[in-house]
Amino acid sequence: MDVTVPFTWTKSDPKLIANPQMVKLHSFDTKIHKVDTLVSYKNDEWDEQ
Numbered sequence: 001m002d003v004t005v006p007f008t009w010t011k012s013d014p015k016l017i018a019n020p021q022m023v024k025l026h027s028f029d030t031k032i033h034k035v036d037t038l039v040s041y042k043n044d045e046w047d048e049q
Helices: none
Strands: 020-024 038-042
Touching: none
Parallel strands: none
Antiparallel strands: 020 038
């Protein structure tokens, strides 16, 4: 697969994923901050039905 990958980050509007599958990853906190992580990806199983 040939894709162009940018060398820098750019700001953009949110990109919504149709039929997302969400997976919560490890969360942690310090005395100052709490970090919750979540990954969303396209759920192809819904497309096949």
